[in-house]
Amino acid sequence: SSNGFPFAMGGIVGRVAAGDAEITGCSNKANLKNSFRTNTKWNNGDNLGINYLGGIIGQYRTYKGEETGKLSMTSCSNEGTLESSRGAAGGIIGFANNVEMTSCTNSGSMASGSRIMAGGIAGVAFNGTVISESSASCIISASTNGAGPGRAGGIVAVLRQNSNVISCSFFGEVKKPDDNTSYGVGYAGAIVGVAATENSSNPITATPDATCKVENCKVKGKVADVDLTESNIASYLCGVADQSILSGNQYWK
Numbered sequence: 001s002s003n004g005f006p007f008a009m010g011g012i013v014g015r016v017a018a019g020d021a022e023i024t025g026c027s028n029k030a031n032l033k034n035s036f037r038t039n040t041k042w043n044n045g046d047n048l049g050i051n052y053l054g055g056i057i058g059q060y061r062t063y064k065g066e067e068t069g070k071l072s073m074t075s076c077s078n079e080g081t082l083e084s085s086r087g088a089a090g091g092i093i094g095f096a097n098n099v100e101m102t103s104c105t106n107s108g109s110m111a112s113g114s115r116i117m118a119g120g121i122a123g124v125a126f127n128g129t130v131i132s133e134s135s136a137s138c139i140i141s142a143s144t145n146g147a148g149p150g151r152a153g154g155i156v157a158v159l160r161q162n163s164n165v166i167s168c169s170f171f172g173e174v175k176k177p178d179d180n181t182s183y184g185v186g187y188a189g190a191i192v193g194v195a196a197t198e199n200s201s202n203p204i205t206a207t208p209d210a211t212c213k214v215e216n217c218k219v220k221g222k223v224a225d226v227d228l229t230e231s232n233i234a235s236y237l238c239g240v241a242d243q244s245i246l247s248g249n250q251y252w253k
Helices: none
Strands: 008-010 013-016 021-024 032-034 052-054 057-060 071-074 082-084 088-090 093-097 099-102 117-119 122-126 130-132 135-140 151-153 156-159 164-166 169-174 187-189 192-198 206-208 213-215 218-223 238-240
Touching: 008 032, 008 093, 032 052, 052 082, 052 122, 057 071, 088 156, 093 099, 099 122, 117 135, 151 238
Parallel strands: 008 052, 013 057, 021 071, 032 082, 052 088, 057 093, 071 099, 088 117, 093 122, 099 130, 117 151, 122 156, 130 164, 135 169, 151 187, 156 192, 164 213, 169 218, 192 238
Antiparallel strands: 008 013, 008 057, 052 057, 052 093, 088 093, 088 122, 117 122, 117 156, 151 156, 151 192, 187 192, 187 238, 192 206
């Protein structure tokens, strides 16, 4: 346990700090547990001191953007259960800064741990990250606590800054994180928890980020204890989002 010190863990790679990289055809079946704990708060991407866990890779680059490079991920899969404390977790990647991902799958449970951000494919997708033709089939949960408000998404927990989710699918259950008057409001979505900019000094609010896109995705299952149907999915695709970023999404028959 240490405040301000990040810890990244992945089934294949813990962290790639910078530079162009490629991960292709990798798979993980092991159950992963990141029990490292920090109380450093999520600060809209301006700090480094939270934990990351991914079925394949924990973290690519950081929030601040001093590093350069792009990560390409193709045909990767995770079947292992992912459990972590605080921070962000994703079925494939915990934190993605300028990542292009296609044809990746996750069927490992995301239902354990006290992380504040949990996504079926990515915990945080940031700075031009594009996730396409990927799928998650699992149970997902996140927690509102001293590190920040909870965000849970079938594909991505937090989507920001020109990042897109295209032609992806989710089948399973996304549990809504609790609300807390001190730490913020918990959000859940079948595709994205929040497509928004947030401020740790006012964690109750989240400002929708209109630079993102969520398009041509399919969903089926349950969000916040509500069964998804053809008639209600528009209300549950994203916990917080500018409606202009949503198009072509549908119930998975």
